[in-house]
Amino acid sequence: MKSNHIKSDPWKIIEDSFDPNKVEASESIFSLGNGAMGHRANFEEYYSGKTFQGSYAAGVYYPDKTRVGWWKNGYPEYFAKVLNAPNWIGIDVYYDNVKLDLNKVTIQKFLRTLDMRTGLYTRQVTLTTHEGLNLSIFATRFLALFQEELGCIKYSVKIHNVAANIKVCPYIDANIKNKDSNWDDQFWELKSQSIDENFAMLHTKTFKSEFDLCTYQGVSFYKNSIPSKEYSLEKSSGRISYVFEANLAPNEEVMVEKVGGYCSSLQQSQQKHKKHVKKIALESLSKGFDALLDLQKSNWDEIWEMADISIEDDIKAQQGIRFNIFQLNQTYTGKNPLLNIGPKGYTGEKYGGSTYWDTEAFCFPFYIATKNESVAENLLNYRYNHLQKAIENAVKLGFTGGAALFPMVTINGEECHNEWEITFEEIHRNAAIAHAIYAYERYTGKTTYVENKGIDVLVGISRFWSQRISFSKEKKKYVMLGVTGPNEYENNVNNNWYTNYAAKWCMEYTCKRLIQISKDKPKVHKTIQERLDLSNPEVIDWEEKASNIYLPYDKKNDIFLQQDGFLDKDLKKTLVIPSEERPINQHWSWDRILRSPYIKQADVLQGFYFFENHFSNEQLKNNFDFYEPYTVHESSLSPSIHAVLAASLERVDQAYDFYLQTSRLDLDDYNAEVHEGLHITSMAGTWLSIVKGFGGMRIKDNAIYFSPQLPKAWKSFSFKINFRGSIIELSVSKTNSLLILIKGNPVSAFLNEKQVIFNSKSDVK
Numbered sequence: 001m002k003s004n005h006i007k008s009d010p011w012k013i014i015e016d017s018f019d020p021n022k023v024e025a026s027e028s029i030f031s032l033g034n035g036a037m038g039h040r041a042n043f044e045e046y047y048s049g050k051t052f053q054g055s056y057a058a059g060v061y062y063p064d065k066t067r068v069g070w071w072k073n074g075y076p077e078y079f080a081k082v083l084n085a086p087n088w089i090g091i092d093v094y095y096d097n098v099k100l101d102l103n104k105v106t107i108q109k110f111l112r113t114l115d116m117r118t119g120l121y122t123r124q125v126t127l128t129t130h131e132g133l134n135l136s137i138f139a140t141r142f143l144a145l146f147q148e149e150l151g152c153i154k155y156s157v158k159i160h161n162v163a164a165n166i167k168v169c170p171y172i173d174a175n176i177k178n179k180d181s182n183w184d185d186q187f188w189e190l191k192s193q194s195i196d197e198n199f200a201m202l203h204t205k206t207f208k209s210e211f212d213l214c215t216y217q218g219v220s221f222y223k224n225s226i227p228s229k230e231y232s233l234e235k236s237s238g239r240i241s242y243v244f245e246a247n248l249a250p251n252e253e254v255m256v257e258k259v260g261g262y263c264s265s266l267q268q269s270q271q272k273h274k275k276h277v278k279k280i281a282l283e284s285l286s287k288g289f290d291a292l293l294d295l296q297k298s299n300w301d302e303i304w305e306m307a308d309i310s311i312e313d314d315i316k317a318q319q320g321i322r323f324n325i326f327q328l329n330q331t332y333t334g335k336n337p338l339l340n341i342g343p344k345g346y347t348g349e350k351y352g353g354s355t356y357w358d359t360e361a362f363c364f365p366f367y368i369a370t371k372n373e374s375v376a377e378n379l380l381n382y383r384y385n386h387l388q389k390a391i392e393n394a395v396k397l398g399f400t401g402g403a404a405l406f407p408m409v410t411i412n413g414e415e416c417h418n419e420w421e422i423t424f425e426e427i428h429r430n431a432a433i434a435h436a437i438y439a440y441e442r443y444t445g446k447t448t449y450v451e452n453k454g455i456d457v458l459v460g461i462s463r464f465w466s467q468r469i470s471f472s473k474e475k476k477k478y479v480m481l482g483v484t485g486p487n488e489y490e491n492n493v494n495n496n497w498y499t500n501y502a503a504k505w506c507m508e509y510t511c512k513r514l515i516q517i518s519k520d521k522p523k524v525h526k527t528i529q530e531r532l533d534l535s536n537p538e539v540i541d542w543e544e545k546a547s548n549i550y551l552p553y554d555k556k557n558d559i560f561l562q563q564d565g566f567l568d569k570d571l572k573k574t575l576v577i578p579s580e581e582r583p584i585n586q587h588w589s590w591d592r593i594l595r596s597p598y599i600k601q602a603d604v605l606q607g608f609y610f611f612e613n614h615f616s617n618e619q620l621k622n623n624f625d626f627y628e629p630y631t632v633h634e635s636s637l638s639p640s641i642h643a644v645l646a647a648s649l650e651r652v653d654q655a656y657d658f659y660l661q662t663s664r665l666d667l668d669d670y671n672a673e674v675h676e677g678l679h680i681t682s683m684a685g686t687w688l689s690i691v692k693g694f695g696g697m698r699i700k701d702n703a704i705y706f707s708p709q710l711p712k713a714w715k716s717f718s719f720k721i722n723f724r725g726s727i728i729e730l731s732v733s734k735t736n737s738l739l740i741l742i743k744g745n746p747v748s749a750f751l752n753e754k755q756v757i758f759n760s761k762s763d764v765k
């Protein structure tokens with residue numbers, strides 16, 4: 001059921017009332033990030049109500065020992081998690097020596113906004129304490145894009161009716177806990193704490209993984225806008241707090257400007273941390289919050305200039321897509337090849353901040369088209385750099401000869417999840433990784449990435465598939481047993497059509513590229529053969545297997561079968577599920593889910609999405625009409641794929657419904673789980689549903705194609721794409737569609753199947 005708590009606005013996320021039951025949900029929705037760190041929107045001051053404290057430093061994880069009932073060979077040793085890091089945003093407030101607690105006062109006014117245009121978060125609260133003191137808080141903060149270790153807060157307390165003594169105490173605190181912990185281990189060790197006047201820092205180290213993290217703060221205090229150095233210090237183990245105290249008459253205020261954040265050993269060696277962050281803190285304090293905010297604004301301007309999608313006359317749709325684009329940019333900037341995109345980004349603990357197939361299957365197209373090729377290459381290199389680990393992972397499962405199984409969940413290349421049947425058996429992730437390499441090549445037209453690096457990954461993956469399938473004498477075909485497809489509501493099935501088809505495609509693509517390289521660049525081919533110990537017979541074997549894979553098909557319905565035996569199920573459509581039993585994963589036993597026909601997310605249809613030009617429109621229609629009515633869309637990744645496919649079928653109304661579901665999944669809390677964090681990776685799916693769905697963007701034969709359709713509710717929409725270094729803009733209105741070259745050289749482009757002739761910066765209908 002949808003929630004209407006968040007107000008509609010084209011550029012802002014707004015919450016204009018305080019509901020203690022929505023605090024955790026809003027903490028997710030108002031999260032801030034800058035690619036290197038991220039925070040849930042926890043209040044600065046103390047709050048004794050239900051809250052989920054979360055602050056994360058990118059890439060800093062702990063290997064939490066796996067917890068299973070009965071250990072089996074092949075289980076991963078640990079589940080890696082990006083940890084809840086020491087708190088640097090906290091500011092305690094005392095009035096007449098009573099600690100302010102928003103859970104214990106009467107809130108008169110509450111207004112929280114997140115301005116997506118600038119990344120600025122603000123919160124205004126007016127309240128009355130038990131003792132009858134009226135005061136207001138104004139808190140605003142942002143995480144700097146121009147300096148990844150820096151966050152800035154401006155926080156003021158003003159009293160209204162009677163005189164009072166007010167203390168504001170900005171602090172840093174390393175005494176934090178992860179909600180998600182297998183054994184209740186201590187994750188952090190405090191190494192040292194240091195204080196120099198208005199600068200303080202804590203050095204902590206993760207146990208086992210030994211990441212050093214410096215958490216710091218710098219402060220400037222003001223009484224009625226006049227700077228003051230009259231503050232004191234309180235410290236205890238792992239906690240340093242400054243204390244600024246003032247006796248205020250009505251209408252007087254105290255204010256603190258606080259800068260802070262993290263520097264981890266992934267960014268700088270630990271010996272340099274103090275000097276580095278102290279310089280950042282002191283320089284930032286001397287520039288002041290407002291000047292720093294100007295820098296931040298120009299950074300976001302640059303991002304929006306390229307990445308914005310504007311929609312006229314549909315405010316909810318507009319807010320939805322901007323929220324998604326905003327969060328994707330807060331999560332991953334593409335600067336650091338060690339980092340990736342966790343399904344919850346830096347907004348919660350679920351999924352441990354690790355990398356899933358989501359990156360290649362959903363996020364990759366967004367970053368390649370709205371950033372540039374080097375960002376896309378960083379994403380590919382992340383897996384390339386993990387190839388050896390993927391080979392070791394396959395060895396653990398009994399594969400040989402350089403076969404590579406990339407993990408379903410990873411932070412350092414090792415598989416690190418606790419669930420066997422669901423997660424590990426989703427070996428289809430190997431195909432998504434190969435597909436991203438293919439997508440890169442198709443998008444950029446550059447063959448060198450595959451020749452130099454991508455081919456190593458493709459060969460490892462093909463070796464895996466060729467060993468993972470087995471020959472069925474009965475079917476006289478190669479079959480694949482015991483897998484889980486993208487639909488996680490079926491486990492350990494035989495011949496999941498999607499996985500079989502994707503395996504076939506991977507082997508074919510690898511063979512095709514190897515043959516091409518041998519023709520065009522025999523020397524390069526020879527080095528590849530030597531480097532990978534690859535023989536011609538091995539490649540011929542893949543070709544033979546690929547052409548003989550069993551692809552389950554039902555003649556009567558003319559559909560591919562999701563897996564062997566799917567039609568044995570009691571095929572009742574999702575319409576019969578009572579609404580109070582949705583989502584079924586929160587109401588039904590796992591046993592009931594597994595035997596039901598209900599599909600969590602696109603499975604056969606995921607194959608139609610990836611390989612659409614392999615199938616006719618008729619085939620897409622049959623499969624879509626058969627499977628969608630059994631699909632509960634309980635994965636956030638589901639609606640976007642359905643939106644793109646519905647748009648391919650020219651069902652624009654249906655595509656629009658799916659679009660609203662994906663784009664407002666978190667804002668309207670469709671799956672009643674936003675309190676756990678945002679669905680960051682599925683946000684890239686939202687972008688896909690506009691760009692590939694309504695924009696009809698496709699890349700074919702070194703050209704970019706658009707075949708736009710306008711949802712009825714929209715007056716127009718437009719977006720920009722970086723295609724091969726040129727920026728082009730598509731605008732679609734009720735009367736026409738335009739493709740404009742904004743920057744760069746004319747590229748080969750088609751609008752509604754007609755070639756667009758760009759003169760530099762000209763437009764064509």
Ligand code: BGC
Binds near residue numbers: 637
């Ligand atoms: C989905 C997976 C996805 C994971 C992380 C699960 O709910 O079923 O496909 O990889 O979430 O987003």
